[in-house]
Amino acid sequence: MxxxxxxxxxxxxxxxxxxxxxxxxxxxxxxxxxxxxxxxxxxxxxxxxxxxxxxxxxxxxxxxxxxxxxxxxxxxxxxxxxxxxxxxxxxxxxxxxxxxxxxxxxxxxxxxxxxxxxxxxxxxxxxxxxxxxxxxxxxxxxxxxxxxxxxxxxxxxxxxxxxxxxxxxxxxxxxxxxxGPDDFALSHPGGSLGRRLLLRVADIMHQDQQVPRVLPQASLREALLEITRTGLGFTCVTNEQNQLLGVFTDGDLRRVLDLSLDLHQTRVDQVMTPEGKRVYPEQLAAEAVHVMEENKISALPVVNQQQQLVGALNMHDLLKAGVI
The missing domain is CATH 3.40.50.10490 (Glucose-6-phosphate isomerase like protein; domain 1)
Structure with missing residues (x-):
């Protein structure tokens, strides 16, 4: 042997x-x-x-x-x-x-x-x-x-x-x-476990001028500039009341380019993903990870109960915060 x-x-x-x-x-x-x-x-x-x-x-x-x-x-x-x-x-x-x-x-x-x-x-x-x-x-x-x-x-x-x-x-x-999980989090505030259980979307989301947004009548060129400005890989499309109507992502842009649409003449609401996935500030950051993974997306708008845009986050933010 x-x-x-x-x-x-x-x-x-x-x-x-x-x-x-x-x-x-x-x-x-x-x-x-x-x-x-x-x-x-x-x-x-x-x-x-x-x-x-x-x-x-x-x-x-x-x-x-x-x-x-x-x-x-x-x-x-x-x-x-x-x-x-x-x-x-x-x-x-x-x-x-x-x-x-x-x-x-x-x-x-x-x-x-x-x-x-x-x-x-x-x-x-x-x-x-x-x-x-x-x-x-x-x-x-x-x-x-x-x-x-x-x-x-x-x-x-x-x-x-x-x-x-x-x-x-x-x-x-x-x-x-x-x-439950909230009780468990109180006795595990440190380390990655605590971050996964305690961190809320509101704690890590981008706010104010860091949130990409355009109006529905904006051109594709304007939407592209907004995506580039914030570097989050997407822009939100909102109405005058700041309510979320949809999102326009890097992936949407690639599909638009394949269709040879005019960047100056085409409105963003004609090619955006209407509605789109979203999360709320009070949700656990771990829930946002689940939404992203489930839908194979890398960024999310954050809205309040009136569906008004209040923030944005992407997978890099979650990685940086230690949630994943």
């Missing part, structure tokens, strides 16, 4: 065992998952996630996923909890405790104080008869047949199963809360 083949066989075996672990979770979901969701939905405080070692790394990710999907949460290291960090926990909170064995000393040592404070505990373990599973208010079973590690020692399949259960919990809560 070649070295490459050996590596690929190992990778496939690992993935197959982790897929098996996830399939096992489907059969282990029960009423306690429902009860855990109800408990967390009724919280007035936060979800405090805790776990040691590899479970701690998984716990950090679960806490981050909960927090970003509408369930206030943070991670508390169980080793530090006994040295002052338990002061972060209030009686309005709930604890999500992770331990594959269910016997991790740093985690089980927190149980007496948490119970004394009356704080509900949801445990995720791979051992349903362990101390942590028995003493928790609710237990989610993350047991697996075997680890992907050939020694059956290194946490691999078990951490995958725990992470997936945490994701399942977060998404069930998200759906129950009716958490």
């Amino acid at each position: 070649t070295m490459t083949k050996k590596h690929l066989d190992s990778a496939r075996r690992t993935l197959e065992l982790e897929i098996l672990a996830l399939q096992e979770q489907l059969g282990q979901l029960d009423h306690q998952f429902d009860q855990a969701c109800d408990l967390l939905l009724g919280l007035t405080g936060r979800v405090i996630v805790t776990g040691m070692g590899k479970s701690g790394h998984i716990g950090n990710k679960i806490a981050a996923t909960l927090a970003s999907t509408g369930t206030p949460a943070f991670f508390m290291h169980p080793g530090e909890a006994s040295h002052g960090d338990l002061g972060m926990v209030t009686r309005q909170d709930a604890v999500l405790a992770l331990s594959n064995s269910g016997e991790t000393q740093e985690v089980t040592s927190l149980l007496p104080l948490l119970k004394r404070l009356g704080i509900p505990i949801i445990s995720i373990t791979g051992a349903p008869y362990s101390t942590l599973a028995r003493e928790a208010t609710l237990h989610l079973n993350a047991s697996i047949s075997r680890e992907a590690c050939p020694l059956n020692l290194a946490p691999t399949s078990s951490t995958t199963a725990t992470l997936a259960l945490g994701d399942a919990l977060a998404i069930a809560l998200l759906e129950a809360r009716g958490f």
Whole structure:
């Protein structure tokens, strides 16, 4: 067996065992998952996630996923909890405790104080008869047949199963809360995700003198000069009340030239695309991208509710703003 083949066989075996672990979770979901969701939905405080070692790394990710999907949460290291960090926990909170064995000393040592404070505990373990599973208010079973590690020692399949259960919990809560894109955007204001979710057409559109426009009686030559002036690849055609009647684009110009029409004598309203696609200032910039892609166009007029022209934008503006 070649070295490459050996590596690929190992990778496939690992993935197959982790897929098996996830399939096992489907059969282990029960009423306690429902009860855990109800408990967390009724919280007035936060979800405090805790776990040691590899479970701690998984716990950090679960806490981050909960927090970003509408369930206030943070991670508390169980080793530090006994040295002052338990002061972060209030009686309005709930604890999500992770331990594959269910016997991790740093985690089980927190149980007496948490119970004394009356704080509900949801445990995720791979051992349903362990101390942590028995003493928790609710237990989610993350047991697996075997680890992907050939020694059956290194946490691999078990951490995958725990992470997936945490994701399942977060998404069930998200759906129950009716958490939508606008809510998601508020917790993701930075980076490209925030730009896609928060940026409105009004934030990036060209305005005032930067908006190309001509009256319907304008000649093709005048329309061409207006396209050239703004460099947006099109001009809008409006009436005296500034209402959008249509658009004349670079593509329309090429078709006109093929017909050998007189640039001085032909009126723009005779060759424009009537009506045309348009967007509104309050729409998400991501929606404008969708309109452009769906209709294979690279620019759009922006109108108000009275269909009056108030702006224009093209694909370059959206690229520059980081929306695409």
